[in-house]
Amino acid sequence: MGFPKKLMIAGAVVLTLLLLAAGIAFVNIKEVTVVGNERYSGKEIEDRLFPDKKSRNTAYCFFKEQWGEHQQIPFIEDYKIVFHGFRSVEVIVYEKSIVGYLTYMSSNMYFDKDGIVVESTSRQLEGVPKVTGLDFGHIMLYQPLPVENQQVFNDLLTLTMSFSNYGMKVDEIHFDSRRNVTLYIQDIEVVLGDHSDINGQISVLNDMLPQLDGLSGTLYLDTYDETNTSMMYTFKKK
Known part of the structure; x- marks a missing residue:
């Protein structure tokens, strides 16, 4: 007796998602664009948010942005990380007045x-x-x-x-x-x-x-x- 067609489709979707997640786990952010910053240079913001290889991992950065706490940066009210693909992000900075x-x-x-x-x-x-x-x-x-x-x-x-x-x-x-x-x-x-x-x-x-x-x-x-x-x-x- 063969597997039901719906079960086979569901299994294929799950497998695809697992493979995709596994692939993303080894992808790192290569390009960082910073906007809204005046007190710090874009390089200073990038170095604070992405100081090592772990912080540049796409999957790690995504989950941290969604469910983790943001860093406390002097003169910065908050920031938002927007993904433009797996290797490129935009950091939107909201400075304190x-x-x-x-x-x-x-x-x-x-x-x-x-x-x-x-x-x-x-x-x-x-x-x-x-x-x-x-x-x-x-x-x-x-x-x-x-x-x-x-x-x-x-x-x-x-x-x-x-x-x-x-x-x-x-x-x-x-x-x-x-x-x-x-x-x-x-x-x-x-x-x-x-x-x-x-x-x-x-x-x-x-x-x-x-x-x-x-x-x-x-x-x-x-x-x-x-x-x-x-x-x-x-x-x-x-």
């Missing part, structure tokens, strides 16, 4: 737009301003910065968004006890005062920076008036 950092106990404490400390490191990230003048207590990783006035984080977010719109690199943002702001850009000190119109002040600053290139001194934009388009601003050389 960093607005500034404080120096605390010889470390740079980076925080996001909500004031949450997301990383402590000796590394200094390019394009992230140092924030000074804030009074705070004991700082803990992954906890909100213990500052008295939480409104300061809204100020920081508005400032950093304005910097980003103009491609402006600011070295330091200083707050005094009344939340008056002073910026430091290379050898230029920029007094914004109560920054009641940050966007307008940053727009004026962006227009003036090329004229101040190579100079050292203080630019006073605390007198900014959006209704006075012919306003002259004081720059005092050191």
Whole structure:
């Protein structure tokens, strides 16, 4: 008596899947493409996620991506590995939104737009301003910065968004006890005062920076008036 036709088909399918799985078990990832990364180079991300032969095994990587835990990488919120065949993957990186950092106990404490400390490191990230003048207590990783006035984080977010719109690199943002702001850009000190119109002040600053290139001194934009388009601003050389 022969085997039923359906049973033979099912057996063939199972055998094919077993052979396919056995074949994949010996296939390794050869090509890695990284997108969404700014804090790290593509090579740095690749080296972290695929440091050895085991991690490059296609089957191992697939099951780890589906059911395993992702690595914790500083300044990275999460990542996703997308397979494009058995030998090629794309790593999509989702970076944390960093607005500034404080120096605390010889470390740079980076925080996001909500004031949450997301990383402590000796590394200094390019394009992230140092924030000074804030009074705070004991700082803990992954906890909100213990500052008295939480409104300061809204100020920081508005400032950093304005910097980003103009491609402006600011070295330091200083707050005094009344939340008056002073910026430091290379050898230029920029007094914004109560920054009641940050966007307008940053727009004026962006227009003036090329004229101040190579100079050292203080630019006073605390007198900014959006209704006075012919306003002259004081720059005092050191």
